[in-house]
Each structure stands twice: as structure tokens, then as C-alpha cells.
Amino acid sequence: MDFGRKQKTSRLQLREISPDEARRVCRFVLQIAGISLNSSKNRFLETRLNPLLEKYGIPDYWSLLTEAKADASGVMAQDIIDAVATNETRFFRDAGPFELFQYKIIPYLTANRLPDSTGKIPIRIWSAACSTGQEVYSLAMCLKESLSNLRNYKITLLGSDISQRALDRAKEGVYSKFETARGLDEARLKKFFTPEGNAYRIRAEIREMVSFKSVNLLEPVNGFKEWDLILCRNVAIYFRQDHRKWLFNQLANALEPDGFLVAGASESLAAMCSRFIPKMFSSCTYYQRRF
Ligand SMILES: C[S@@+](CC[C@H](N)C(=O)[O-])C[C@H]1O[C@@H](n2cnc3c(N)ncnc32)[C@H](O)[C@@H]1O
Known part of the structure; x- marks a missing residue:
């Protein structure tokens, strides 16, 4: 040819x-x-x-x-x-943040958060710039695997993005064989998806744990606060330095005082936002607010 x-x-x-x-x-x-x-x-x-x-x-x-x-x-x-917009993403991207979530953040939150007036323990997680949903659904799968009685918790799991097209796909929750092969092992594929033609649909029990919303991270996210964990990965790399600073300052305001922030593997907050202290879990860097 x-x-x-x-x-x-x-x-x-x-x-x-x-x-x-x-x-x-x-x-x-x-x-x-x-x-x-x-x-x-x-x-x-x-x-x-x-x-x-x-x-x-x-x-x-x-x-x-x-x-x-x-x-x-x-x-x-x-x-x-x-x-x-570049919507590149995959399930369990970079592995480290999901090990951090499963083995450090979930145990910390379940031990340190108090039940609310309904008797349930609130846990609030925001995947900011979630693209087509793989990141936030990966978090939902971790929660399902780690918490034996989800009914004891009031879980808020929000995926947001500026791209309506990406959000529409995320809400639909249908992924091609190529997309599921990137990051999902056989066991999770079987447990959390049902085959649909040439693709796989995320099971309702996972889909229903997650909500989606259109959010432009460069606009003030008023009312977005008290998050226990914010993942904001692989979006600030497309921003100018002044916009990055503004964004991470805004995310610092949106976190619980002892909340966790995870940025992308190549995104260091060192010179960007003095309100965060970098910490390590295994090989994954995460951030918490200075007191
Ligand atoms: C490369 S994807 C990252 C997806 C996921 N966080 C990950 O790491 O796999 C970047 C996403 O950022 C979104 N994005 C770009 N600018 C944005 C903005 N101003 N506000 C919110 N989302 C934005 C894009 O639509 C895209 O879906």
C-alpha cells in the first residue's frame, strides 16, 4: 500500500x-x-x-x-x-494512587471520620478532570473491595470534567475491549462489568456509587468543600504556571484539613502551592495541607 x-x-x-x-x-x-x-x-x-x-x-x-x-x-x-481537550486515561492509571487509596486513605478515613446524624460515616471523594470515567470508577471498585459493609458509609464519589463529550461517555459506563484491557485484570473485569456486544458495561452497583458533573477547574468551585480526597491528575500539565497555582490553591480550600490530594505522576506542587506538604506512600507522592 x-x-x-x-x-x-x-x-x-x-x-x-x-x-x-x-x-x-x-x-x-x-x-x-x-x-x-x-x-x-x-x-x-x-x-x-x-x-x-x-x-x-x-x-x-x-x-x-x-x-x-x-x-x-x-x-x-x-x-x-x-x-x-486530551482525554487520555485508563483504569487504575499509574497503580500507585490506587494502592495509596486502598491501603492508606480508606483505612485512615474509616478510623477517623465520625458518623453523621443518620449514623453513617461520610466519605467524600472528588476526581477532578475525570475524563471518560475510568479514574473515578477505579476508586469505586477499590471501595467495593475494601469496605465489607458499604451501607455503614455515606459515600460521595464525584467525577467532574470540562468536556461534556467525556462526561457523557463516563455516565454511559460502556468501554471497549481495548479500554478495559488497559488497567483491568480478568478478576475485576468479571466482577465489575457485564459484556455488551464487543464492549463491557460497568455494573449498576459501581455505576450507582458515582455521580458526574460539569466543572471548569479554572472557575471558582464555590460550595465545593470538605473533600476527604481529591484526585487532580494529568490536567494541570496543560495549564500555564499561574493557572496551576490558582488551581491548587483552590483545591487546598476545598479539602478537609486532614484531607488528601493526589496530582499526576509528573506534576509536582513543590514550587506551586506552599499550602501543601508532600508525603510518600510506597512510591506514590500525595499532599496534605499545612496546619
Ligand atoms: C488527560 S485527561 C486526565 C484524566 C484522568 N484524570 C487521568 O489522569 O487519567 C485530562 C482531562 O482534563 C480535562 N480538562 C481540561 N481542562 C479542564 C478544565 N479547565 N476544567 C476541568 N477539566 C479540564 C479534559 O477534558 C480531560 O478530560
Whole structure:
């Protein structure tokens, strides 16, 4: 097969983006979502945004931006964010945070949290930037495996993301064989999923433990507080330094005083937020607030 020729043909089908259009798209995405794109990556922008030109019957990227800004419903802006956001994720990604959760955080919370007026022990966990749901469902599976009597607990397990498309998939809870093979062993696949055609659906008992919400992490999350654990992994890498600082400061406010924060494996808070102390469990770094 002549791969060179095939690539050339599909390249021709993409509407080219001019440097001015690329800069304008990047400014727009930065303003709305804080995602810092490289405006010289024309091919990336063309591949991600070309389907929107076709969807809306718009001739060029400049007009796409103009219409998105004028669209009071916000749907076009959401489509642009959905198109450029990187939703890469997988079940039990990096293993370390889930061992930390299972062997340190769950035992700590069950021993230190008091029952509320209903007699149940509240545990509040937020997967901020949960993408298509694998991270938050992995936490639900850990809870199911670790707590023999879930009825004694009032578990709040929230997955949030800016991408509506990712959240819709998360809510559906259906994953391809490729997606389930990334991170799930046979035992968990059998225990927590049912086959559905060529894919697997997460079982209702896990699905029902989790709720999903659209949250832009660069906007104030008023009312989001008293979380026992926040996972905010592999999203700040797409932000500018000033936005990262703002985000982790906001997450510090949202945690219980002895709550836990887990960032991505390559994201250190060292120079970013002096309100956190880094700690280690096995090979996993986590953060707690300074008193
Ligand atoms: C690479 S995924 C990380 C998913 C998961 N946390 C993990 O580590 O596997 C990054 C996610 O951040 C989301 N995102 C980007 N900017 C955001 C923002 N301003 N607010 C909330 N979510 C955002 C994207 O939509 C995407 O789903």
C-alpha cells in the first residue's frame, strides 16, 4: 500500500489553518479552559477542528471562532473545548494512587471520620478532570473491595470534567475491549462489568456509587468543600504556571484539613502551592495541607 499517498490525500481534505487563526483558537481555548495549546501545531488543530467546520457548515476557522463567541448557548464553545481537550486515561492509571487509596486513605478515613446524624460515616471523594470515567470508577471498585459493609458509609464519589463529550461517555459506563484491557485484570473485569456486544458495561452497583458533573477547574468551585480526597491528575500539565497555582490553591480550600490530594505522576506542587506538604506512600507522592 502507498501510505505516503494516502496521507497526502487525507491531508488535502483538512481545511488549512492560518497562523492568525491558530493563534486566535489558542487564545480562545486558553481563556475558556486554561488549556495552553501550541499555536504552531497546525496539524493537531486542523485534525481536531475540521470536523466542526463540517458539522456547522462553516468555511474557515476564523468564522468558527466568530460564531462560537456569538453563540449565547455556549454549545459551539463546548464543542471546541471537547475537540481540543486530551482525554487520555485508563483504569487504575499509574497503580500507585490506587494502592495509596486502598491501603492508606480508606483505612485512615474509616478510623477517623465520625458518623453523621443518620449514623453513617461520610466519605467524600472528588476526581477532578475525570475524563471518560475510568479514574473515578477505579476508586469505586477499590471501595467495593475494601469496605465489607458499604451501607455503614455515606459515600460521595464525584467525577467532574470540562468536556461534556467525556462526561457523557463516563455516565454511559460502556468501554471497549481495548479500554478495559488497559488497567483491568480478568478478576475485576468479571466482577465489575457485564459484556455488551464487543464492549463491557460497568455494573449498576459501581455505576450507582458515582455521580458526574460539569466543572471548569479554572472557575471558582464555590460550595465545593470538605473533600476527604481529591484526585487532580494529568490536567494541570496543560495549564500555564499561574493557572496551576490558582488551581491548587483552590483545591487546598476545598479539602478537609486532614484531607488528601493526589496530582499526576509528573506534576509536582513543590514550587506551586506552599499550602501543601508532600508525603510518600510506597512510591506514590500525595499532599496534605499545612496546619
Ligand atoms: C488527560 S485527561 C486526565 C484524566 C484522568 N484524570 C487521568 O489522569 O487519567 C485530562 C482531562 O482534563 C480535562 N480538562 C481540561 N481542562 C479542564 C478544565 N479547565 N476544567 C476541568 N477539566 C479540564 C479534559 O477534558 C480531560 O478530560
